Amino acid sequence: MKKAFIFDLDGVIVDTAKFHYLAWRNLAKGIDFDFTTAQNEQFKGVSRVRSLEILLEMANYKATQEEKDAWLVQKNVEYLSYIQKMDQSEILPDVPRVLAYLIEKQQGIALGSASKNARPILERVALLDKFHAIVDGNDVTTAKPDPEVFVKGAQALGAAAKHCIVFEDSIAGIQAANTAGMTSIGIGDAAVLHEADHVFSDFTEMSNDFLDTLIQK
Numbered sequence: 001m002k003k004a005f006i007f008d009l010d011g012v013i014v015d016t017a018k019f020h021y022l023a024w025r026n027l028a029k030g031i032d033f034d035f036t037t038a039q040n041e042q043f044k045g046v047s048r049v050r051s052l053e054i055l056l057e058m059a060n061y062k063a064t065q066e067e068k069d070a071w072l073v074q075k076n077v078e079y080l081s082y083i084q085k086m087d088q089s090e091i092l093p094d095v096p097r098v099l100a101y102l103i104e105k106q107q108g109i110a111l112g113s114a115s116k117n118a119r120p121i122l123e124r125v126a127l128l129d130k131f132h133a134i135v136d137g138n139d140v141t142t143a144k145p146d147p148e149v150f151v152k153g154a155q156a157l158g159a160a161a162k163h164c165i166v167f168e169d170s171i172a173g174i175q176a177a178n179t180a181g182m183t184s185i186g187i188g189d190a191a192v193l194h195e196a197d198h199v200f201s202d203f204t205e206m207s208n209d210f211l212d213t214l215i216q217k
């Protein structure tokens with residue numbers, strides 16, 4: 001039967017977490033804070049505004065609203081400079097095979113991302129036309145783990161929550177899918193994503209047979 005497959009973007013379709021990290025690290029340097037890759041894990045799936053709040057809490061820095069506003073712009077300008085150089089080589093392994101299989105099986109495909117840069121990124125890597133619906137950081141008022149982004153993705157595809165399958169690399173995203181009553185599939189470390197219904201280290205581990213079981217469920 002027809003199901004709705006909802007993909008997160010950063011860390012699921014493309015490896016942009018490294019660019020987010022570089023931009024946050026440079027910003028942190030400006031306030032003498034050494035931002036580590038381990039700390040960056042907490043930023044996955046988290047909105048830009050909330051990420052800055054967490055960074056300032058970590059650095060124990062009390063910023064004015066003017067500073068925060070300027071840093072949010074500065075972070076995004078640097079991030080955009082990285083994504084402007086992206087091409088199809090940045091697509092994570094076997095994402096094209098999974099998308100092609102789901103398209104061949106006439107399944108619904110949506111993006112459900114916290115990023116306000118989702119469309120330009122999908123354009124850069126030439127995947128925009130694979131999605132029947134795009135719900136991103138410009139469309140939602142509440143961030144993951146709130147399920148809003150996935151609920152809107154399901155609505156856009158006309159699918160009931162029980163017929164939705166979410167691919168996510170963040171704990172917040174898995175929790176959002178679970179709260180929505182959707183099937184949650186973690187892409188990444190099984191120890192980190194243990195709340196997911198299924199976990200795969202990446203899409204190369206996910207067979208077309210497994211996709212068939214999701215379609216037929």
Ligand code: G6P
Pocket residue numbers: 010020043044045046047048051076113114115116117118137
């Ligand atoms: C994704 C990423 C986060 C990022 C958020 C907002 O969820 O995992 O690291 O902060 O999107 O991205 P944006 O491109 O709008 O700054």
Ligand code: MG
Pocket residue numbers: 008009010011012044045168169170
């Ligand atoms: Mg992600």
